[in-house]
Amino acid sequence: MTDRKFIRPALLALALSGCAGTGTDGYPSLAIRDVERVEGNFEPAPSQQLDVPPVEVDLSGGLDARLAALVAQAREAHATFAAAQPGAEKLVGAAAGADIGSDSWAAAQVALADLDSARSIAAIALGELDIIHAAASIQAEDASAIDVARGQVIDLISEEDSVLERLRSRVR
Template sequence: MATLISACAGSADRYPSLSLRDFERVQGQFPTADSQPEQLRPSPLPVAAVEQISDAIGEARTRHSQFLAQAEKARGVVSAARGSNPDDKRWAMALIEIAELDSHHGVTTGLLADLDALYAKASLEFQQREEVAQAQAEIAQMVASEQQTIDELAGLLGPA
């Protein structure tokens, strides 16, 4: 066993030194990155997207105006049907008015869904989204108002 161990302890000049050599030492100065990294900015929305936003807002405003006009008519029909039972023709007419309001509301909600898809696309393509978000907020407010009106009229009519 001693012979095997002594074989590992050969002469030191046969093997290179394991200490650092001159070329392994780091020398000189290396430039460092700026303390403020460059901010990436999203690209502007394509013209087609801006037009889509403008069209959606215009359409939503038109539809919302139609909804409000229809809601006034429906309010009168629902008030006349209040307290009646489902067998009464007034109750059926009120229910039809509420259904028409819900149809108008569905169109406005669809416009909001289109803007949601546009917002997602702009996010994925690293485009500016502020204009889309503003349009979403405006149309979402219309959608909430319409839903509140529908719920109010349905509550006035009462359960079937």
């Protein structure tokens, strides 16, 4: 009977001896190849100048007049929103807890849609103010008057958003 303690190390030594070689018998060299050598220059590529076209903005009548008109448009929309709000509050109150698709629920949805319409008119004014602000920023002009007008319209829209969120939470 052969001693197993002797066979395992002998087989291991025999298997590992196959890995040892002189490097000339087909195994690749670990030396750096020509392809792996670093060559060339390390200058950064020249950057291209961006050609930014001017943003066309209708400022007929001047910037101040356009800003005042957009703020007035948002205020009119907010007044329409405020006028429709009590009726919407009443319809939403009647629809609170009602089944989806019921007459009271449908009436509340229509009232909320009317409020959304008034809000969207103010949002259109805000969008135009954003375009004017972007044009002034791109052309490195003073945008402080635009920021004031935008702030006023954003305040009106934020107030409308909170009303809509509160009413929608009551009619699910």
